[in-house]
Amino acid sequence: MSIKVENITKLYGEQKALNNVSFEINTGDIVGFIGPNGAGKSTMMKIITGFLPPSSGKVIVNDVDVNENSLKVKANIGYLPEHNPLYLDMYVKEYLRFVGGIYKLNNLKTRVEEIIEKVGLTKEQNKKISALSKGYRQRVGIAQALIHDPKILILDEPTSGLDPNQIVEVRNLISEVGKNKTVMLSTHIMQEVEAICDKVIIINNGEIVLNKNQQEISGYSKNETQIITVEFNIKADINKLLKLTDVKNIKQVNDTNYILECKSDIRESVFNFAVENNLKVFSMQKKVKTLEEVFQELTGMK
Ligand code: ADP
Secondary structure, X not given: OOEEEEEEEEEXXXXXXXXXXXXXXXXXXEEEEEXXXXXXXXXXXXXXXXXXXXXXXXEEEOOEEOOOOHHHHHHOEEEEOOOOOOOOOOEHHHHHHHHHHHOOOOOHHHHHHHHHHHOOOHHHOOOEHHHOOHHHHHHHHHHHHHOOOOOEEEEEOOOOOOOHHHHHHHHHHHHHHHHHOEEEEEOOOHHHHHHHOOEEXXXXXXXXXEEEEHHHHOOOOOOOOEEEEEEEOOOOOHHXXXXXXXXXXXXXXXXXXXXXXXXXXXXXXXXXXXXXXXXXXXXXXXXOOOHHHHHHHXXXXX
């Protein structure tokens, strides 16, 4: 089950929450959808799930246009909305039967039992939702999203407001249930994306500013600058170093340590430079970026 978002724009009155957004999510991908508050994440998720119409553009879920047949699309999507709205006065089992009833599941009783076990609610299954901790309420939210065994899961900040242990538990649950599904999840926690997602989409001010596989992130740079740190045994001639092809700037940390800003990965020419100038390279490294650094670079914090 794939998702194709094509030129989606969403206006709330005068305000443009999404501006010509396009991206694709392939079957089986687990995608982290991140961006600052107000970037447009929830709006995008509501449009994909058919809960909100776009102002223009379209979303295709496995060849079906969400606008033209939102019921068919909803049957294939499990959605955990932001703030996880639940009926607090209902009992866990009662609520899940109620949700399953909406999907007209014919094996409802067994399915509810199955899903309760899958999300780890067995001990809490006879409690009222209002009596559950936030972590367990979140499991109920995930259970209602999974009850009809959808091929796609859309999770809007599934770990928000949980304590560190609950975060790990819910994260593990998502990894587990996401094995056979296409998953899109929004979060503010970068480690969460690093831990469970194959792909990362960053949205800022209603526009997609990055769409990459997780492995491509560490080498990413907005202006293609590579940072190389090098330590020689003795002082180097900085003017000669500056003449190496693709070197843009050099910061000398001390007599023997240098930080090179380059247009490409020039480690080989730095090594040759050392040999030609009778220097020994004690260490040399290309700086690898964290997702957090890339996020800050792209969303205007740096
Ligand atoms: P995020 O989920 O990334 O925090 P949202 O999609 O909730 O972002 O919001 C994107 C922008 O649209 C924000 O500026 C928000 O204030 C605005 N917005 C969201 N929902 C509504 C609404 N129902 N009416 C008016 N403006 C809204």
